[in-house]
Amino acid sequence: MSFLRLFGPSAEFRRRIEQSREMLYRLAFAWCHDAPLADDLAQDALVRALTREAQLRDPERLKSWLCAILANCLADHHRRRRSHEGVDALENVEADARDRPEESLAAMQLAQRVRTEVARLPLGQRQVLTLVDLEGFSYAAVGEILSLPIGTVMSRLCRARQALRGPLMGFASPSAARIRSVK
């Protein structure tokens, strides 16, 4: 550990951590589909990161390091208490859609439908899928973040996409989404 690190995180480190909050929240939300819990997890990850700058060996890998911390926060949460995550929690997330223009209503309903299907996936698949799809991590990086062999990353991703394809293909085109939105 560098002695200088004892004098606190650099301004650049703090700035980058601060900028990562939204990313961490989005990822946490995609993992648990529970807005307050996602907030807790993201905040917990940020606090842990801020007190552990010395453990970040390569500043270029800040994003994957933060994601690994977030994954640990979620794992700790599950260890402590059986998760109450579930599809029903999704209902709380939806904003009031009644006054939205039809176009954005359709988009919201589509997003909600996709989230519901993602929430049905086993957590391991959900994490791999969202790290790849939302954050654009390579398979190798996902393996490092979740401490998984790359073969497991690929097979989980494969199963996740297979599970999603059927339910979601009817929604793939904007026109299909709109038809459903107006019933």
Place this chain on the structure above:
Amino acid sequence: MSTMDRLEDVSREMQNAFVDGQLDAAEWSAMLERLAEDAALRRDICELRAAKDLVRGAYADVKPGGREPLRSRGWRGWGIAALLVACVAAGWTGRALIGAGGDDGNAGQGAAALRDLTADRILVHVSSGNPETLGTALDEVEDLLRGARAAGRKVEVEIVANSTGLDLLRVDASPYLARVATLRRQFPNVTFVACNQTIERLREHGVAVDLLPGVHVAPSALDQVVKRLQGGWVYIRA
């Protein structure tokens, strides 16, 4: 079905790797050749790509909301640098620093560092409801308080609980009701703070939260941690 036949040639994992840009140059070229001659494979790839786009789109607008964002609380004033300088001045070693950041899996690691601390204002962050972790944290806090009192040293200790760690301060869930009450009675210099975010979350799930008498409530554990760090407190994670 024709899809199954084709999978013998191009595995689903390879299809996904193609969609995710994870193939090397040779594999990429081979896949392009197959795509040129296989309409069903093209359809499969299209569907995988659509699924990927749908997932990405479904979370694109997800942003922290409903609660005051960290940013607006003035992160620029984050006092952790001052805190760490204070820790070094107080003889807090690198070992203690690592302990402060310890995982919950290493129960008590952070608390073990507590004994050696000579700082006078210490925040202990409890986010695990594991009775062993909670018990160790209470043991260490009590040791610290007794040691300081015996040495005539003035210390302030604040225990901030969130997530499942909030159990410590809940009348209906705390495994250490009597201990917390005794600690409060014996040491007026220890305070207990509950995270309101966790309380709200529990209430949203239909759990009534009844806190022990005298427990303070902060908007969030992080708010409280930030506030204390800015005030020069030492942060320890139990």
